[in-house]
Amino acid sequence: MIDQEHGPIGPESVHAMVAATAGTGCSPWVRVPSIDEPATKSALDAGAEGIMFPLITTAESAAECVALTRYPPEGRRGFGPFVGHSR
Numbered sequence: 410m411i412d413q414e415h416g417p418i419g420p421e422s423v424h425a426m427v428a429a430t431a432g433t434g435c436s437p438w439v440r441v442p443s444i445d446e447p448a449t450k451s452a453l454d455a456g457a458e459g460i461m462f463p464l465i466t467t468a469e470s471a472a473e474c475v476a477l478t479r480y481p482p483e484g485r486r487g488f489g490p491f492v493g494h495s496r
Contacts, residue, residue, distance in 0.1 A: 410438045410439070410440055410461060411423055411426050411427070411437065411438070411439045411440065411452075411457075412440045413439060413440060413441055413442050413448065413452075414440050414441065414442045414443075414463045415440075420448075420451045420452075420455065423439055423451065423452055423455050423457070424455040424456075427439075427455045427456045427457055428455075428456070436458045436459065437456065437457050437458055437459075438457060438458060438459035438460065438461055439452035439455075439457040439459075439460055439461070440460075440461040440462075440463065441460060441461070441462060441463075442463070443462075443463065443464075444462055444465075444470060444473055444474055444477070446477055446485070449474075449477040449478065449486075450477070450486060450487060453478065453486065460474075460477075460478055462474045
């Protein structure tokens with residue numbers, strides 16, 4: 410797990426860390442700092458295979474987290490076909 414909540418890890422470092430798992434049996438997951446749309450999209454665009462959201466305490470916040478990781482119509486994740494994924 411790449412922990413952005415408890416460490417000074419920016420998007421460039423997330424990208425490099427995810428890329429470092431290529432060719433291994435490691436599944437790169439990113440713990441984003443909060444329920445944050447830009448951080449979530451950036452981690453997924455970098456090739457994260459999973460997202461961990463901290464401090465989820467309600468069904469509404471859980472639904473918001475799911476929406477950030479899914480494409481419409483089920484969610485709000487944007488489609489970016491020109492992003493070079495790490496993996």
